[in-house]
Amino acid sequence: MAITIEERVLEKFKDKAEKVKSLPGRLFIDLPRDFVKEAARIMFDELKARYTISVGTDARPLHSNFEVLHFFAFDRDNFRVALRFLVPPDDPRIDSITPIVPGANWAEREIRDFIGVEPVGHPDPRRLVLPDDWPEGVFPLRKEVPYNYQPPSTTGCEFKFKEPPPGATALPIGPFFPILEEPIQFRLFIEGENVVGADHRGFYVHRGIEKLGESQLTYNQIPFLAERICGICGFTHSVCYCQSVEAAGEIEIPLPAKYIRSFCLEMERVHSHLLWLGLACHILGFDTLFMQFWRIREPIMWMAERVTGNRKNYGMNLVGGTRRNIPEEIREELLRVIDQTETETLELCKTLLNDSAFIARTKEVGILTPEEVRLTGALGPTARASGVDIDVRRDHPYAAYPYLDFEVIVLDGCDVLSRALVRVYETIESLKMMRQILKELPEGPTLVKVEEELPPYREYMSATESPRGEDFHYIMLGENNRPYRWKVRAPSYMNIPSILWMFKPGTTIADAPITIGSIDPCISCTERLEIIDRSTGESKFLSQKEMYEISRRGGRK
Amino acid sequence: MSYLEAGIITILCIISAPLFDGIMRKWRARIHSRMGPPIYQTYIDLFKLFGKEDITRSPLAVLYISCIASATFVLALQGDLISFIYLLTASSVCLVLYSLLMGNPFAAAGGAREVMMFVIVEPVMAAAFLSYAIKAGSFIISHLIVWSGVNISTIFAIVAMFLAMQAQMGKLPFDLAEAEQELIGGVFLEASGSTLALFKWGLALRQFLIAYLIAFVFIPWPMVSGALLFLYTLIKTFIIIILAVTAEALFPRLRIDQALGFYARVLIAASFMAIAFSTLGV
Numbered sequence: 001m002a003i004t005i006e007e008r009v010l011e012k013f014k015d016k017a018e019k020v021k022s023l024p025g026r027l028f029i030d031l032p033r034d035f036v037k038e039a040a041r042i043m044f045d046e047l048k049a050r051y052t053i054s055v056g057t058d059a060r061p062l063h064s065n066f067e068v069l070h071f072f073a074f075d076r077d078n079f080r081v082a083l084r085f086l087v088p089p090d091d092p093r094i095d096s097i098t099p100i101v102p103g104a105n106w107a108e109r110e111i112r113d114f115i116g117v118e119p120v121g122h123p124d125p126r127r128l129v130l131p132d133d134w135p136e137g138v139f140p141l142r143k144e145v146p147y148n149y150q151p152p153s154t155t156g157c158e159f160k161f162k163e164p165p166p167g168a169t170a171l172p173i174g175p176f177f178p179i180l181e182e183p184i185q186f187r188l189f190i191e192g193e194n195v196v197g198a199d200h201r202g203f204y205v206h207r208g209i210e211k212l213g214e215s216q217l218t219y220n221q222i223p224f225l226a227e228r229i230c231g232i233c234g235f236t237h238s239v240c241y242c243q244s245v246e247a248a249g250e251i252e253i254p255l256p257a258k259y260i261r262s263f264c265l266e267m268e269r270v271h272s273h274l275l276w277l278g279l280a281c282h283i284l285g286f287d288t289l290f291m292q293f294w295r296i297r298e299p300i301m302w303m304a305e306r307v308t309g310n311r312k313n314y315g316m317n318l319v320g321g322t323r324r325n326i327p328e329e330i331r332e333e334l335l336r337v338i339d340q341t342e343t344e345t346l347e348l349c350k351t352l353l354n355d356s357a358f359i360a361r362t363k364e365v366g367i368l369t370p371e372e373v374r375l376t377g378a379l380g381p382t383a384r385a386s387g388v389d390i391d392v393r394r395d396h397p398y399a400a401y402p403y404l405d406f407e408v409i410v411l412d413g414c415d416v417l418s419r420a421l422v423r424v425y426e427t428i429e430s431l432k433m434m435r436q437i438l439k440e441l442p443e444g445p446t447l448v449k450v451e452e453e454l455p456p457y458r459e460y461m462s463a464t465e466s467p468r469g470e471d472f473h474y475i476m477l478g479e480n481n482r483p484y485r486w487k488v489r490a491p492s493y494m495n496i497p498s499i500l501w502m503f504k505p506g507t508t509i510a511d512a513p514i515t516i517g518s519i520d521p522c523i524s525c526t527e528r529l530e531i532i533d534r535s536t537g538e539s540k541f542l543s544q545k546e547m548y549e550i551s552r553r554g555g556r557k
Numbered sequence: 558m559s560y561l562e563a564g565i566i567t568i569l570c571i572i573s574a575p576l577f578d579g580i581m582r583k584w585r586a587r588i589h590s591r592m593g594p595p596i597y598q599t600y601i602d603l604f605k606l607f608g609k610e611d612i613t614r615s616p617l618a619v620l621y622i623s624c625i626a627s628a629t630f631v632l633a634l635q636g637d638l639i640s641f642i643y644l645l646t647a648s649s650v651c652l653v654l655y656s657l658l659m660g661n662p663f664a665a666a667g668g669a670r671e672v673m674m675f676v677i678v679e680p681v682m683a684a685a686f687l688s689y690a691i692k693a694g695s696f697i698i699s700h701l702i703v704w705s706g707v708n709i710s711t712i713f714a715i716v717a718m719f720l721a722m723q724a725q726m727g728k729l730p731f732d733l734a735e736a737e738q739e740l741i742g743g744v745f746l747e748a749s750g751s752t753l754a755l756f757k758w759g760l761a762l763r764q765f766l767i768a769y770l771i772a773f774v775f776i777p778w779p780m781v782s783g784a785l786l787f788l789y790t791l792i793k794t795f796i797i798i799i800l801a802v803t804a805e806a807l808f809p810r811l812r813i814d815q816a817l818g819f820y821a822r823v824l825i826a827a828s829f830m831a832i833a834f835s836t837l838g839v
Binding site: 169192193284286292355357360509512 | 585588589591662669729730732733739740806811815
């Protein structure tokens with residue numbers, strides 16, 4: 001019998017492992033802190049695992065140490081490994097793995113910002129998430145920091161951007177820019193029209209969603225919040241959260257619920273991809289197709305409202321299943337909408353791909369090689385357009401995907417055009433899946449009641465394939481009916497850094513917007529709102545009544 | 558044509574340019590499956606802008622619209638061709654100078670693109686004019702009109718002029734100097750209030766003027782005179798503007814190298830051919 005991937009991993013670490021916890025398809029290995037670089041090298045270079053994310057946990061109430069977890073995935077084997085390193089609070093330092101795994105750049109800086117574990121030897125130790133005037137030595141995800149802590153506002157501290165190379169000018173794309181729906185900044189270093197370098201800054205609107213989930217909400221309130229992580233692909237977050245809690249608590253959800261989750265996920269993918277195709281056209285100044293793509297997307301939004309009651313925030317998920325089924329009498333109507341959308345999408349995409357100017361603007365622009373995908377950990381259509389065959393729906397089956405027929409679209413153009421094509425074909429695949437689900441949807445209850453309290457301190461990680469790539473949630477169950485640690489890693493968190501790799505020599509200013517757009521960056525996902533009045537530094541929450549009043553005033557002061 | 562008549566036509570053009578801009582916006586919106594703003598929207602926009610705070614007040618905006626208005630006057634007067642082209646180019650120079658003076662990298666990038674574009678697009682237009690001038694043996698616009706008759710060089714010149722039109726109007730796929738999604742408005746980025754209003758009005762007038770020019774000089778048929786001529790020219794201008802907007806809606810924006818390559822080919826294939834054929838007398 002061939003040795004399993006679990007045995008291979010254990011074989012590598014058998015001398016060093018302090019503790020091993022094996023769950024179905026998941027493996028947690030505790031390793032000594034000074035072994036971190038070597039362990040990362042073994043996983044990433046020798047075993048060719050895909051780097052997923054790093055998580056920091058303030059586990060001092062449990063065993064008086066901080067935890068740093070590095071997650072890796074073996075996609076072919078549906079297997080995930082977590083390497084756990086304990087960091088004592090009196091010496092909160094750990095060797096950085098970014099020199100080996102460039103994709104860990106953000107995650108390690110985030111752990112430093114939030115938990116206070118210093119990555120030693122990190123090539124770019126600037127602040128990542130915290131605001132410039134956040135006081136030193138306050139780490140918001142530590143358990144003693146209250147969720148509503150408000151530091152006094154100070155001035156005179158500024159983010160340090162990289163200096164442009166001699167002779168080049170800095171051109172800031174963002175934080176507010178016509179093609180960016182949300183604030184993020186790419187600083188292009190340009191010589192004439194050519195881009196010779198770039199720097200990034202994001203996290204202008206970090207919302208502290210993880211902290212809220214860990215300190216204020218209960219298990220069944222979090223799906224409501226998780227759905228609001230993203231304005232486009234929110235459902236995938238709530239599915240991912242529910243799955244990880246269900247798996248950690250060993251809850252088996254009914255089959256109809258699985259189908260409904262898949263249906264809503266695919267519906268979300270269709271509307272997200274059509275939205276992206278429209279935006280891509282807009283970025284290229286092709287406003288006619290932009291408007292047409294959004295026009296044909298509208299029936300899908302109608303469908304969402306018909307099925308769930310809402311156009312965007314579906315509110316279908318609970319831990320243990322979904323709130324409602326799709327009524328029998330509307331299924332015919334839904335099938336008609338699916339057919340109509342399919343025809344219209346094919347027609348429009350044919351128009352788009354016959355346009356020689358569109359091809360000229362996207363072909364061989366924003367190249368990301370397969371090796372760079374591995375290094376940065378890029379996901380979803382971005383990876384699949386570079387010939388990297390990963391898709392959570394097939395590799396780590398969840399919801400109803402094991403029962404559905406679909407093809408994973410992989411192209412090897414490595415450029416913006418391929419990313420567009422992957423999304424076009426995926427839209428068609430999703431529509432097919434939705435049709436199949438409507439025909440095969442089993443009858444029965446969609447929710448199991450979770451009566452008992454979930455056992456604390458069990459861990460699990462789960463993933464879904466969102467429209468932009470793998471959405472990953474790590475959960476550690478806690479007391480008081482809420483998680484102890486809830487980590488959200490949206491696909492854009494891995495995809496956005498890969499943009500800097502796409503600015504290859506020969507990129508011009510004109511290519512930059514479509515290159516940024518090509519990964520479909522979702523900034524709100526990455527920055528998981530409270531409203532802060534900058535002049536007074538006061539944070540206030542608006543009541544529903546106040547919100548209505550503001551919107552009725554139309555934003556007038 | 559007398560100075561008075563030409564003056565009246567110029568003023569009419571200046572006043573009606575925003576209306577044509579409004580028609581363009583409405584037509585574009587219909588192609589997009591949108592309702593679009595009412596056709597008098599541009600007047601409202603200009604009125605609003607004149608009342609707004611002007612942060613980067615600059616005489617170059619006044620100079621810009623004056624150059625274009627003067628070019629309109631020269632055209633209405635059916636006067637000297639060289640001064641017409643000079644005035645049109647001078648307006649572009651005003652725009653470039655303004656954008657470079659602002660010290661904004663996006664505006665500067667827009668200005669640089671504007672320079673690159675007019676260096677290659679102006680010759681396309683000038684060569685088309687030249688082929689007419691060679692046949693007429695004169696640089697006076699009224700002589701050009703009298704002289705035109707359909708032959709090979711005329712067709713080449715008209716084709717070149719139509720291809721140059723899109724860039725001369727600053728429309729897609731050649732709106733590179735403005736390129737909202739790339740340069741946030743480029744050359745106009747720092748303009749506000751009345752400065753922006755003057756630039757917008759000037760650009761609307763320029764777009765109108767280019768269409769008017771083609772209708773008036775390059776396709777002067779049917780040959781009539783007086784008020785009827787003005788009416789016919791307006792109708793032709795209207796049709797040309799609709800064509801320009803339709804073309805705009807059908808193409809995404811090109812990159813500067815692709816745009817320059819396109820015009821280099823147009824220059825060789827259409828403009829030079831027009832000159833060559835007119836030298837041969839066909």
